[in-house]
Amino acid sequence: MSATAATTFDSLREALRGRVVTPQDTDYDEVRSIYNAMIDRRPAAIARCAGAADVRTTLAFARETGIDLAVRGGGHSGPGLCLVDGGLTLDLSPMRWVRVDPETETAQVGGGAELADLDHETHAFGLGVPAGIMSTTGVGGLTLGGGHGHLTRAYGLTIDSLIAADVVLADGTLVTATDKEHPDLLWALRGGGGNFGVVTSFTFRLRPVHTVGVAVTVWPVDRTAEVLRWYREFLPAAPESLNGFFAVLTVPPGPPFPEPIHGQKMCAVIWCYTGDPEPGRLEDVLSVVNEPAPPAFHFTTPMPYPALQTLFDGLMPKGLQWYWRGDFFDGIPDDAVAVHERYAHTLPTPLDNAPLPRGRGRPPGRPRRHGLGLPGRRLVRRHRRHRPRPRQRRPHPPVVRRLLDRPAPALHGRLVRQLPRRVRGPRTRPLHLPGQLRPPDHDQTRLRPGQLLPRHPEHPPSAA
Template sequence: MNTSDETAVGGLREALRGSLITPQDPGYDAARSIYNAMIDRRPAAFAQCVDVADVQTVISFARDTAAELAVLGGGHSGPGLCLVDDGLVLDLRPMRWVRVDPETDTVQVGGGSQLGDLDHATHAFGRAVPAGIVSTTGVAGLTLGGGHGYLTRRYGLTIDSLLSADVVLADGSYVTASADNHPDLFWALRGGGGNFGVVTSFTFGLHPASTVGGAVTLWPVDRTTEVLRWYREFLPAAPDELYGFFALLVVPPGPPFPEPIHGQKMCAVVWCYTGDLSDERLAETFAVVNEPAPPAFHFAAPMPYPALQSMFDGLLPEGLQWYWRGDFFETVSDAAIEVHHKYGENIPTGLSTMHLYPVDGAAHQVDDADGTAWAYRDAVWSGIVAGIDPDPGSAEAIRQWCVDYWTDLHPHSMGGSYVNFIGPGESQERVRTTYRGHYDRLAAVKRAYDPDNLFHANQNIPPAPD
């Protein structure tokens, strides 16, 4: 994009209700700051859209000027796909709003909203949408990738609660995609990423969730083998009301963790229980944590669902160095456990981690496994290895640990990954593998709705040839 063309830039600035920010403007560095500080890109301009008309204007400008276009929602993209050097960023962050309709038990969410916005609004009605574990995650990126979180075993993937999406297409037209309107587009949006248009709002069905049983259990990292062998059998057989993701981590230096274990490498399970929260039932539910080995720490208590969702926000603020890669797993083999134990013993920094998120339970109990673009309904876990640190000087160390860990673990996976966990520099083949037999249909939908691949700053699915 040529920002020296003052006539073109001035015309776009005048056409927007929102702001246009270029490198000469004082808010430029703040605008290009996203969650992952390892990403340092310098777009030519940020078009901060406040409504659908602004989105249409920006898309038309990008199409007419052949500007490289990226779409920025919550800004949590690990590979930084929401920014493009020397291009135009369609910035949805001003479109950050939530409207709950208690009569229909639905919620409509603006395309720039974060999970914390959604959780805050729905919690007032004792409702929630199954989505994520960090409240600063963008609703748009998480949903378009499929979406999983604390409520997935009980209520399914995020896309299983999606009822419709308002979308501005590559030709500038505006449609509402649902099961009855543009059904192919609606199918593709549920897991196909940002390939098909700019979603300006999402409408979700709501589920009962107010106070949940939140818990954290830690074991010394040298017990990883015993704990993982227990966890891989226990969790899939547990009632759908019980969710627990497995983690390898370094104990943070603060409450609720006692000082003697601060800084120690541990394996852990972070729990969410949506069943009976009486003291007796809660104690009975979590008594199982003693089965694999005596915990070094265990905490369990009823808490508001948004409190559980935001529990890691303080540890993981915007501005850290991140490098991640992921995979799906049908089982956790003995060979995979050896890999986890090895790299858990060698976590390079205090924030680096590995998580195994359950994607079974209600996520498996769908009428049609091919009914959405999400292609791994048979996966039991969605795993991520994440090297994290505040110091830019640690970037290479955390990247290498992540790549080595993933390289050793990948042969024990199902081959594909949650699309939001595909890391920087991974091949186009990884995208194809992630969509399995759905890839050709996605490419056909892409041809129908974005034949010139305007929306390609993503985990891209090029349009199928004519």
């Protein structure tokens, strides 16, 4: 960064009520991190706006300097649109406030709020918004992308509940878009595209929801095709008060799942029921789950809606590497069923590299896992030097090399920093991973924090 640019950011820092974070700040890496660890972009500055006035000031700065600008809400953007290399990120995350009006059954939500903030405030009044399946998702990004979740079949998309928005336009004008004032802008925000301005607050029409019926049904993964065919026929004919998410997953090693299926690959449907709260009603609605195949596990319980929203937070924490793509479909064709059947056994899930519980919790006949993590997670975790146990296979050397050589050069520093302290600390020992991947020179046998991993000769560093 040039001296002129640094001086300009100093002036921006003085003009804002919030902070301006630059690479010189000690918490820069923490502030620039987002949910998807595959994104490793380095903005020249991050303006953490405390209110609409800060947003107007930051936009004026970007307009005057011509610097590239990105807007961040909750930081859940899969492709990392909330960060820009060498530019300015307008960060709304300090604006995490929610105001509920129980008389009009509406809620006004700050542009940086997460679903946990919204659910916490609205649940006290027996109300909610159809938005998402994880509490850490940002309200802004989810809403402006359309937004769906556990309540979608009952109450529609998130944008169907959006009735107003406060927007700072590119010229700094603050407007409120409703169906009467600036209706074209409200139409645009409700699915018309992007880049219309910075939304500093959303106003939602709330829906009645408090305690919902929750069910989890899992089948053996080799029955994926049968389950998916049944699912595509059953759900459209089911009451709209019943929502179901189909997924292929690795069963978590804990309750309510029984120990024999811990760590097993399964296909599953997670159900949410907002209909008749009478005991046994959800069981009656889902009495047909045996039709495609006998489930390996079926569990039902009443649950507060915010608890359902947080149910999978621990399975998909911030810091994993994701690649998402999405599209709109009006059905599940046979070709899609065939693809699911073909790849269900090998489809990666966040728990595939998690250590299984010791002792009785380990599925019979399943080999012990080595601590070699996928890129973006720990590379070394208690790697054992002793001989393999019976039926235990060490990772094949070419597989190890591909895992280490595939990440982009920008990620290598992060991978080294994630090595355990006993491997990269002050009393470091040579790094010996499965497959005998060793540094080429004796002087490089000690890795220091921030040092790049040695690359295999077949994979030279690419030009950044």
